[in-house]
Amino acid sequence: MIEFDEQDGAPAPRREFETTIPLINVVFLLLIFFLLAGTLGETSEVGVNLPSGTIDDPAPPQKVTLYVEADGFVWVGEQVMEPSLAGFMLKDFMKDKDKSRVSIKADQAAPAESVLTLMEGLRGAGVQQVTLLTERGS
Amino acid sequence: MADAFDVPVKRRRMMSLTPLIDVVFQLLIFFMLTTSFLQTQALSVVTPAADQKELPEDARVVEIWLMGDGSLRVDGDPVSSAGLADAVRARIGERTDMTVTILAERDSRTQQLVRAVEAAREAGATNVGTARVERLGK
Structure with a gap:
């Protein structure tokens, strides 16, 4: 009770x-x-507005990512430099890297010349193909 | 005997949930801050040769010019950004083995470069090359 x-x-x-x-x-x-x-993306210290694009090529996860800032400067590893110097630095930087999995994060307002100069430098370092990263857009 | 067993069971129900909520909130805030919902796409591009003599010079080449003022031209004829893929498709027709070369003038932007590469790919071209030039002739 x-x-x-x-x-x-x-x-x-x-x-x-x-x-x-x-x-x-x-x-x-x-x-x-x-x-x-959410995907746990590695946060980068380089602020880059990716260009918008429509094509999405099947690509394996990229091992090396290079950045091109809006003012045209290029990040190779931890260093910032003129794109014209990148070719020389890349030969050393890419020595022990996977040359088939290189991607470029370029700002949409970056001079195309900087991106192309960087890509020429990559060709000089033995990279045949790079992946430009874009954002889904119109 | 049954009464004696009931007593501790009732006490256990009083266990506070506050530490659990604290931990879950911590986890929630951690995942909210670290996740990124940006979906990037990949665009594969062949790296250009530094020496522009390697550019194919024969007639089976369509050139997309990225002008410094932001306009686009195909083999010298001005085209709108929306009509670029159609203009390239009209030039190459069925011959998708034709090379499309993208020439970027000094002040052109990366967004233009990406758009030109995608337009060339949409037009069906399999060989897309890039090069940078100081100034394009009219």
Whole structure:
């Protein structure tokens, strides 16, 4: 009898407890959404607005990524340089890298000359084909 | 005996959910900040030779000119950016083995270069070359 009284007489603390459960459900759903929908991309320190494009070639994951900034400067590894110097630096940089998986992240406003100069430098370093990264757009 | 077992079970139900919520929130914020939803596309381009004498010079070449003022020309005739693929297709017709060479003037931008490469590919060209030039003749 005493036990019945306790259960019926004290519903208030239990209700307080239960209001947090929908919150946890929603937070778990959000967590699972971000886990599944997002790709853990490596964040780069180079701010680049990729050009928009429509073609998406099947390409394996790229091992080496070079950046061309909007002002035309080129990132080779950790170093920033004029594109005309990149050819010389790339010979050393690409020595122990996979030459078939090189990609270029070029800003859409970067001079095409810088990108082409960098690609010429890559040819000099033994790279036959590069992948220009674009964003899906019109 | 049954009553004696019931007591600890009831106590366990009182366990606080707050640490769990804290951890889940931490995870949620971590995934929210680290995921990137930017979907990049890949565009494969053959690297150009530094020596422009390697450019094919025979008649089976269509040239796309990227002018410094942002306009586009195909073999010297001005075309709109939307009509570029059609203009290239009209030049090469069925002969998709023809080489399309993209000549970038000094002030042309990467976005133009990407658009020209995609237009040439849309037109069916299998050989797409690139080169940079100082100034294109009229």
